[in-house]
Amino acid sequence: MWFGSVYLKTLRDFRIAIFGWGIGLGLLMYAVVTAISSVIATPEARASLVSLAGSFAWIAEPIKVDTAGGYATWKYGFTILVMALWPILVGSRMLRGEEERGSLDMLLSQPRGRGLVVLEKLAAMWTALLAMALLIGLLTYAGGARVNAEFTLSESLLFGLNLALICGVFGSIALLIAQFTQERRTASGITGGLLALFIVVDMIHRVIPDTDWISRLSPVYYYNLSKPLIPSYGSNPVAMLVMVALSVVLSGAAIWLFLRRDVGAPVALPQWLQPPKRAMRPEQALPVNAWSLRSVYTRSLATIAVPTFWWTVVIAGFSAWMIFIVQQTEQKLRTLYEGSPLLKDLLTKVGGGDVNTNATLLSFFFVFLPVLLMAFAVTQAGRWAADEEDGLQELVLATPQSRLSVVLARYAAVATATVIIAMVTLALTTLASAASGLALNGGNLAAASLSIIPLGLLMAALGYLFSGWLRAAVDTGLLSFLLVIWFFITFVGPELNWPAGVQRLSAFYYYGTPLLHGLPLGDMLLVLAITVVALALASARFVRKDIGR
Amino acid sequence: MAAILETQGLTKSYGSSRGIIDVTFAVEEGEVFGFLGPNGAGKTTTIRTLMALLKADAGMARIAGMDVWQQSIEIKRIVGYLPGELALDPNLTGGQILEYFGHLRGGVDQTYLKQLIDRLGFDPTRKFRQYSSGNKRKLGIVQAFMHRPRLLILDEPTNGLDPLNQQEFDRMITEVREEGRTVFLSSHILTEVEQTCTRVAIIREGRLVRVGGVTELKDIKRHDVTITFAEAAPVEAFKDLQGVEQVEVMPDGHTLRLAVSGGVDMVIKMAARYAIVTLTSQEPSLEEIFLRYYEGDGPAAGGQTTREASHVVR
Numbered sequence: 001m002w003f004g005s006v007y008l009k010t011l012r013d014f015r016i017a018i019f020g021w022g023i024g025l026g027l028l029m030y031a032v033v034t035a036i037s038s039v040i041a042t043p044e045a046r047a048s049l050v051s052l053a054g055s056f057a058w059i060a061e062p063i064k065v066d067t068a069g070g071y072a073t074w075k076y077g078f079t080i081l082v083m084a085l086w087p088i089l090v091g092s093r094m095l096r097g098e099e100e101r102g103s104l105d106m107l108l109s110q111p112r113g114r115g116l117v118v119l120e121k122l123a124a125m126w127t128a129l130l131a132m133a134l135l136i137g138l139l140t141y142a143g144g145a146r147v148n149a150e151f152t153l154s155e156s157l158l159f160g161l162n163l164a165l166i167c168g169v170f171g172s173i174a175l176l177i178a179q180f181t182q183e184r185r186t187a188s189g190i191t192g193g194l195l196a197l198f199i200v201v202d203m204i205h206r207v208i209p210d211t212d213w214i215s216r217l218s219p220v221y222y223y224n225l226s227k228p229l230i231p232s233y234g235s236n237p238v239a240m241l242v243m244v245a246l247s248v249v250l251s252g253a254a255i256w257l258f259l260r261r262d263v264g265a266p267v268a269l270p271q272w273l274q275p276p277k278r279a280m281r282p283e284q285a286l287p288v289n290a291w292s293l294r295s296v297y298t299r300s301l302a303t304i305a306v307p308t309f310w311w312t313v314v315i316a317g318f319s320a321w322m323i324f325i326v327q328q329t330e331q332k333l334r335t336l337y338e339g340s341p342l343l344k345d346l347l348t349k350v351g352g353g354d355v356n357t358n359a360t361l362l363s364f365f366f367v368f369l370p371v372l373l374m375a376f377a378v379t380q381a382g383r384w385a386a387d388e389e390d391g392l393q394e395l396v397l398a399t400p401q402s403r404l405s406v407v408l409a410r411y412a413a414v415a416t417a418t419v420i421i422a423m424v425t426l427a428l429t430t431l432a433s434a435a436s437g438l439a440l441n442g443g444n445l446a447a448a449s450l451s452i453i454p455l456g457l458l459m460a461a462l463g464y465l466f467s468g469w470l471r472a473a474v475d476t477g478l479l480s481f482l483l484v485i486w487f488f489i490t491f492v493g494p495e496l497n498w499p500a501g502v503q504r505l506s507a508f509y510y511y512g513t514p515l516l517h518g519l520p521l522g523d524m525l526l527v528l529a530i531t532v533v534a535l536a537l538a539s540a541r542f543v544r545k546d547i548g549r
Numbered sequence: 550m551a552a553i554l555e556t557q558g559l560t561k562s563y564g565s566s567r568g569i570i571d572v573t574f575a576v577e578e579g580e581v582f583g584f585l586g587p588n589g590a591g592k593t594t595t596i597r598t599l600m601a602l603l604k605a606d607a608g609m610a611r612i613a614g615m616d617v618w619q620q621s622i623e624i625k626r627i628v629g630y631l632p633g634e635l636a637l638d639p640n641l642t643g644g645q646i647l648e649y650f651g652h653l654r655g656g657v658d659q660t661y662l663k664q665l666i667d668r669l670g671f672d673p674t675r676k677f678r679q680y681s682s683g684n685k686r687k688l689g690i691v692q693a694f695m696h697r698p699r700l701l702i703l704d705e706p707t708n709g710l711d712p713l714n715q716q717e718f719d720r721m722i723t724e725v726r727e728e729g730r731t732v733f734l735s736s737h738i739l740t741e742v743e744q745t746c747t748r749v750a751i752i753r754e755g756r757l758v759r760v761g762g763v764t765e766l767k768d769i770k771r772h773d774v775t776i777t778f779a780e781a782a783p784v785e786a787f788k789d790l791q792g793v794e795q796v797e798v799m800p801d802g803h804t805l806r807l808a809v810s811g812g813v814d815m816v817i818k819m820a821a822r823y824a825i826v827t828l829t830s831q832e833p834s835l836e837e838i839f840l841r842y843y844e845g846d847g848p849a850a851g852g853q854t855t856r857e858a859s860h861v862v863r
Contacts, residue, residue, distance in 0.1 A: 299649060546602070
């Protein structure tokens with residue numbers, strides 16, 4: 001049945017993503033909706049939450065944040081858009097990925113038009129998005145029913161639908177951009193950057209008055225015009241139709257271009273838009289004399305240079321921004337935490353200290369740094385596994401390089417990248433601290449910035465270890481799952497009153513609260529020891545295993 | 550001469566799937582050794598086991614007296630390898646790829662490298678993703694030859710090369726042999742092996758079925774000859790000719806299709822006695838030859854007599 005058409009085959013390929021994203025985000029919504037009663041346990045906490053939400057309007061428009069639907073809408077404002085990453089990957093892979101693999105040639109050799117093929121694939125993506133929306137809507141409704149929230153089942157489903165529509169827009173953007181790129185990675189990278197840009201463009205009108213016209217340029221603006229979980233605010237059918245229209249236009253343009261271009265080649269740009277080509281005669285091509293070609297380590301370093309740059313921008317930028325944010329909202333946050341036993345408990349557990357200090361508040365936000373660095377490590381570990389699967393190790397291992405030196409050189413490149421990210425983060429946070437006037441202990445700031453390194457190394461080592469047995473997609477999926485579970489334990493667990501012992505199961509627990517208490521040497525050594533063991537096992541496995549293709 | 554490459558009972562399986570079973574052969578220093586077999590016969594598995602990319606389940610393989618698994622690094626210093634499917638960083642140019650692998654080998658003679666590039670007409674300025682399959686193959690051949698290895702292990706090296714470059718490749722192989730170096734190349738094209746190799750091993754369904762001189766291939770070599778005569782086709786004249794296994798008259802009554810084993814000399818001479826409109830000779834694929842030659846035959850062990858006996862006119 002599942003191999004009867006391109007649509008069904010593509011939908012079959014999405015089955016794990018449908019359940020993973022649908023249930024994962026659905027559970028997050030369930031947790032945040034059910035947490036509302038403890039967040040506003042006292043009138044002071046309620047008032048403080050409302051006041052605080054106003055200060056955090058850049059996240060999302062704060063409307064009825066003291067209700068389950070309002071709180072969930074505000075708290076997961078733009079972070080829920082993480083789901084757009086999936087259609088971005090799908091949109092860039094839909095045609096360009098298959099062209100890279102050469103599988104599209106085979107598919108298009110069948111008696112089936114190009115247009116029909118891409119339409120079936122698009123239909124499968126939309127079906128998957130709607131299925132995810134359904135799961136998210138149902139779980140959100142279940143959470144709401146538990147706390148007698150004011151929104152209905154149809155409003156929960158509309159929330160899911162609104163999310164699916166904005167995700168579809170980004171999938172369509174990725175599909176269109178992929179018509180102009182040689183590689184799917186470039187298309188997904190550019191669309192990921194556009195997602196971040198559009199989120200910021202949408203934020204502008206909530207931070208700076210009279211800038212609504214700027215935010216209207218962002219598709220995220222139209223997503224935020226509907227707030228189905230807040231019944232008094234409701235949905236905006238026009239905004240939803242705008243997103244549908246955007247998807248149709250963008251996908252239509254992508255299909256139009258695809259029908260007219262060569263398979264395997266990007267759309268030919270006009271001469272004036274093409275980058276200048278350096279004419280080189282073949283006899284001048286060698287020697288290249290590039291530093292990056294001297295060893296496996298330098299080559300690996302060059303390969304990950306661009307992603308390392310962008311992850312550095314995100315991680316270091318986030319930490320510096322948090323310093324400014326905490327400085328500005330310290331008083332409101334403190335009142336909220338003091339009025340909310342649950343949040344106070346969360347802050348004590350995650351932030352690690354007295355709610356009366358801004359360092360404690362900042363300490364809470366700094367726990368996101370290892371999360372981000374570990375996400376970077378997941379991508380790099382996945383790439384290691386994918387390279388073997390794609391046969392890129394074959395010729396390297398045919399040279400007189402030992403397998404051990406190859407695996408360690410690749411790992412060393414990832415380790416170098418994590419150290420660079422941490423060092424730049426330290427430099428930026430130090431500058432931000434000085435610029436904002438937020439007094440922070442220099443040693444503790446250094447500990448908070450550099451303690452993320454062992455956790456990044458741990459994630460990469462685990463990824464290398466799993467890749468000894470698992471395919472790249474499964475390896476990346478397993479690591480991502482681990483990351484989500486640890487995130488859930490550390491950030492959602494306290495809201496669900498999970499016992500403290502469970503916190504120890506999360507790697508983030510061992511990051512501790514270095515901004516307050518300095519370097520948790522014992523915990524860091526433990527993480528490093530586990531990393532060394534994982535890397536040793538990964539190396540031992542790689543040295544002995546069959547190199548796959 | 551001493552064997553530079555030898556295997557004894559080499560066996561590799563992929564779980565329950567067949568890989569290679571009990572493969573035993575030896576390649577002497579200075580010879581060009583062909584490894585022949587249809588697709589999926591086990592050629593690449595054997596080669597990847599020799600390159601220590603796969604670990605053998607049983608048996609042993611040695612190159613220059615060294616165990617291919619235990620002493621793989623020393624072995625790779627003297628071996629040039631061309632994989633069957635070339636996968637390289639799509640963002641690097643051909644020149645960058647060659648420089649990278651040159652560094653991993655501890656440096657190569659740049660003059661010789663440029664000679665190889667010139668000989669194959671390879672453009673090293675383009676990115677790997679922009680190369681055609683033929684150019685990718687040229688890049689693979691250059692990187693396998695560039696450090697003047699003592700032993701070349703080439704997995705279907707001419708796949709995708711045009712006839713001119715195939716000829717240049719043949720000349721390069723001849724030079725390697727004349728310099729006393731050794732070539733082990735796999736192929737599923739009978740004539741290619743015939744032209745370049747001195748000895749050959751034939752593998753089928755994971756087992757070696759034959760190892761011997763290339764001249765011994767003649768008894769399995771076949772041609773499909775189609776002759777269109779100006780007059781009615783003289784069936785009887787060809788039926789009993791030496792080597793003619795099958796004669797088929799086409800519906801037009803003027804065309805004969807002959808299945809000929811060994812040489813076609815007798816057929817050509819006989820055809821010359823008649824007025825001919827067209828004559829074409831086609832070499833069937835190795836799969837077809839194997840299908841006919843080993844039809845109904847099980848694994849190689851003990852099958853030789855049966856195979857020879859089945860080699861009769863039908």
